[in-house]
Amino acid sequence: MTGIEIYKYLPKTNCKKCGFPTCLAFAMKVAQKQAEISLCPELSPESRQFLEEASRPPIKLVSIGRDKKIETGNETVLFRHEKTFYHQPGLVIRIKDTESPGDAARRIREVSSYSVQRVGLDLTLDGFALDNESGNPASFLRLVETAVNNTDMPLVLMSPDTATMKLALDKTAQNRPLIYSATRDNWQDMAQLALDYHCPLAVSERESPGNLAELTERVIQMGVEDIITDPGADSFGNSVDLLTQLRRLAINKRCRPLGYPSITFPGDHASGPEDEALLAAQQIAKYAGIIVLDHFYPGIVYPLLTLRLNIYTDPQKPVKVAAGIYPINDPGNSDPLLVTTDFSLTYFSVAGEIQSCGFPSWLLICDTGGLSVLTAWAAGKFNAREIAKTAKQFGVNDYVNHNALVIPGYVAVIKGALEEEMAGWKILVGPREAMDIGNYLKRTWRENVL
Amino acid sequence: MTPLQIPVEKWAGKVTEVKLGGNGRKDITIGGENTLPFLHFEGTFPHQPALAIEIQDMEPDWPADLLLSWGDAVKDPGQWARKAAEYGADIVALRLRSAHPEVENSGAEKAKRTVASVLEAVDLPLIVLGPEVAEKDNEVLLAVSEIGRGQRLALGNCTDKNYRAIAASCLANEHVAIAKAPTDVNLSKQLNMLLHEAGLPMSSVLTDPTTGALGYGLEYTYSVVERLRLSCLSGDEMTSTPIICTVGEESWKQKESRSSQDIPESWGAQERRAIIWESITSAILATAGADIVVLRHPRSVELIKEMNGKWLSMT
Numbered sequence: 133m134t135g136i137e138i139y140k141y142l143p144k145t146n147c148k149k150c151g152f153p154t155c156l157a158f159a160m161k162v163a164q165k166q167a168e169i170s171l172c173p174e175l176s177p178e179s180r181q182f183l184e185e186a187s188r189p190p191i192k193l194v195s196i197g198r199d200k201k202i203e204t205g206n207e208t209v210l211f212r213h214e215k216t217f218y219h220q221p222g223l224v225i226r227i228k229d230t231e232s233p234g235d236a237a238r239r240i241r242e243v244s245s246y247s248v249q250r251v252g253l254d255l256t257l258d259g260f261a262l263d264n265e266s267g268n269p270a271s272f273l274r275l276v277e278t279a280v281n282n283t284d285m286p287l288v289l290m291s292p293d294t295a296t297m298k299l300a301l302d303k304t305a306q307n308r309p310l311i312y313s314a315t316r317d318n319w320q321d322m323a324q325l326a327l328d329y330h331c332p333l334a335v336s337e338r339e340s341p342g343n344l345a346e347l348t349e350r351v352i353q354m355g356v357e358d359i360i361t362d363p364g365a366d367s368f369g370n371s372v373d374l375l376t377q378l379r380r381l382a383i384n385k386r387c388r389p390l391g392y393p394s395i396t397f398p399g400d401h402a403s404g405p406e407d408e409a410l411l412a413a414q415q416i417a418k419y420a421g422i423i424v425l426d427h428f429y430p431g432i433v434y435p436l437l438t439l440r441l442n443i444y445t446d447p448q449k450p451v452k453v454a455a456g457i458y459p460i461n462d463p464g465n466s467d468p469l470l471v472t473t474d475f476s477l478t479y480f481s482v483a484g485e486i487q488s489c490g491f492p493s494w495l496l497i498c499d500t501g502g503l504s505v506l507t508a509w510a511a512g513k514f515n516a517r518e519i520a521k522t523a524k525q526f527g528v529n530d531y532v533n534h535n536a537l538v539i540p541g542y543v544a545v546i547k548g549a550l551e552e553e554m555a556g557w558k559i560l561v562g563p564r565e566a567m568d569i570g571n572y573l574k575r576t577w578r579e580n581v582l
Numbered sequence: 583m584t585p586l587q588i589p590v591e592k593w594a595g596k597v598t599e600v601k602l603g604g605n606g607r608k609d610i611t612i613g614g615e616n617t618l619p620f621l622h623f624e625g626t627f628p629h630q631p632a633l634a635i636e637i638q639d640m641e642p643d644w645p646a647d648l649l650l651s652w653g654d655a656v657k658d659p660g661q662w663a664r665k666a667a668e669y670g671a672d673i674v675a676l677r678l679r680s681a682h683p684e685v686e687n688s689g690a691e692k693a694k695r696t697v698a699s700v701l702e703a704v705d706l707p708l709i710v711l712g713p714e715v716a717e718k719d720n721e722v723l724l725a726v727s728e729i730g731r732g733q734r735l736a737l738g739n740c741t742d743k744n745y746r747a748i749a750a751s752c753l754a755n756e757h758v759a760i761a762k763a764p765t766d767v768n769l770s771k772q773l774n775m776l777l778h779e780a781g782l783p784m785s786s787v788l789t790d791p792t793t794g795a796l797g798y799g800l801e802y803t804y805s806v807v808e809r810l811r812l813s814c815l816s817g818d819e820m821t822s823t824p825i826i827c828t829v830g831e832e833s834w835k836q837k838e839s840r841s842s843q844d845i846p847e848s849w850g851a852q853e854r855r856a857i858i859w860e861s862i863t864s865a866i867l868a869t870a871g872a873d874i875v876v877l878r879h880p881r882s883v884e885l886i887k888e889m890n891g892k893w894l895s896m897t
């Protein structure tokens with residue numbers, strides 16, 4: 133809503149009780165999300181309800197877990213280029229109570245301690261879905277206990293039986309697990325458990341989004357606030373369809389009962405771990421809130437975590453790496469020194485090429501505010517003076533003994549100027565495209581430098 | 583409660599249909615869809631997304647696992663193409679790597695010989711890719727263009743530097759140009775406009791948006807492909823050309839796909855990781871709007887085929 137639209141609902145008395153000089157000034161701040169509508173004590177109850185409803189995010193932010201949390205939802209767009217995607221979907225591993233307790237404990241510890249480094253970040257999985265596959269309450273409780281004893285990650289409790297669920301909640305409620313799930317058969321009891329134990333609740337209704345909305349509405353009426361929807365997105369045949377429908381309804385149509393993140397099960401109809409991973413990948417992009425994986429293999433989880441990082445990178449922000457000198461493939465002081473910009477795509481292309489050709493090299497990165505080579509050069513941020521300054525700042529002389537610097541082919545024109553700026557240095561013009569760096573280093577560099 | 587209306591967009595445009603092959607050779611049509619990928623409830627997909635398998639005109643410098651899956655076939659492009667067909671390629675994508683000035687700098691004669699032998703070996707539609715050096719691309723592609731006359735080969739890369747010659751030769755010999763611009767919606771669109779002005783109909787153009795692999799710029803390609811497709815669906819003919827992504831090439835370049843030694847344990851088993859790296863890159867770009875993916879590993883081909891089959895049959 134715009135400030136003017138909000139203003140229409142305010143008392144227009146300029147009484148200042150909200151802390152702003154006029155109702156209009158307050159309305160403007162509310163529209164910019166810098167003030168809460170509740171600050172005005174003079175609002176009629178109808179106006180208050182209307183404005184609060186209108187200012188609510190189209191998809192609610194739902195959090196699961198206590199110390200370690202999954203926070204999902206609060207998305208505002210269908211396409212990441214329109215703004216960004218905010219909250220990465222939680223990736224959790226399903227453990228069934230039909231597994232031996234020893235195996236379950238080992239797997240839970242393995243997943244909990246799994247972490248992989250990428251672009252300076254530690255990427256991890258987010259939790260466990262404990263599945264009462266056996267139908268037996270005692271087995272489920274044993275699994276829940278095993279989980280409580282072996283991990284502090286968020287849990288999803290999966291059992292259709294409300295009595296079993298209650299017993300499991302007695303052991304775990306303080307950690308706010310997700311209750312999975314309320315169905316058309318048990319929704320009243322499950323919703324009551326969610327209220328009694330203050331836990332988020334998943335609502336499963338796989339027949340149609342319309343039926344799902346109806347069931348969710350009933351649960352909302354009972355007072356449950358933190359909801360995860362389960363529309364049955366479990367195959368390539370229905371996942372993008374269903375999740376697109378839900379997201380369009382929530383964002384474009386403001387359909388309240390569907391304004392919650394969704395849980396998905398890519399393994400349900402998968403032919404194996406790879407097939408499951410591809411559907412999970414698709415659901416990371418479109419539009420899952422929590423993804424339950426049946427398999428845990430580092431060789432699969434690492435690509436999925438990388439993808440999640442890629443898709444949830446803010447496309448509006450130029451993504452940069454820090455300026456400095458990066459060693460690649462363990463270089464020594466007679467190995468090549470190349471320079472390029474700090475735009476992350478540029479950096480990763482160049483570094484990736486050098487890495488894959490196996491040739492040890494140093495890569496000098498200039499701070500251009502995250503621009504590609506040509507753009508930075510055009511903007512005067514990657515010219516002879518700036519490169520010479522960066523070379524000096526990071527003390528290139530301490531790294532190499534050959535006094536030769538390779539510049540990207542696209543800025544061949546600055547060779548002369550750079551040789552003047554960096555007295556005693558030989559400036560070599562490298563290839564234009566990152567792709568050709570491997571060949572250049574292996575075949576051309578050595579003879580050029582001599 | 584009023585019954586829920588499923589929101590359906592009424593798109594004004596659709597992806598231009600492009601035919602590859604024909605004239606005695608098996609043909610395949612790409613494009614034609616009138617909604618975003620995977621949205622059964624909103625539109626139709628007259629043609630499956632196509633899978634191309636990459637082969638090269640010389641023994642490739644690929645990682646051992648990948649080479650192993652092709653065996654001795656990599657020694658002979660014709661034999662390699664036959665094996666690609668066996669593994670389920672819809673299209674064979676031949677990279678003329680030896681023409682690169684820093685590789686062998688081979689020229690028109692070798693390119694013609696190689697292409698002729700591949701055309702002879704399989705009856706699948708063929709993509710021919712130069713070494714990605716504009717002058718060299720021109721030299722080999724123009725030569726190749728003459729021998730596969732009328733068989734609608736897809737010739738790449740056609741860039742803003744060499745588009746005139748390639749467009750003219752595609753027109754004269756009934757081929758398709760692969761228009762490649764560096765990950766930018768407007769640059770891709772401009773290149774299509776140039777080709778259009780040069781007389782090439784959009785039904786003879788494929789767009790290569792420049793592919794970034796998973797972890798190496800995939801998100802840029804993803805969003806550019808998504809934006810190209812949205813622009814096409816909103817009715818802009820100059821962004822309506824089917825999209826081709828060279829997934830295998832980009833993915834297998836990365837350390838994650840190449841290294842089996844000196845890597846963290848958290849990266850997992852090398853072969854599985856490499857195949858998933860390629861397959862995820864492929865699946866995600868297909869989800870954004872890629873109509874053709876060019877792959878390298880037979881197992882990735884199998885996985886993507888399975889995925890396509892499942893979503894088209896809605897299972």
Ligand code: SF4
Nearest residue numbers: 146147148150155172
């Ligand atoms: S408290 Fe309410 S009525 Fe008073 S000035 Fe602020 S907005 Fe206006």
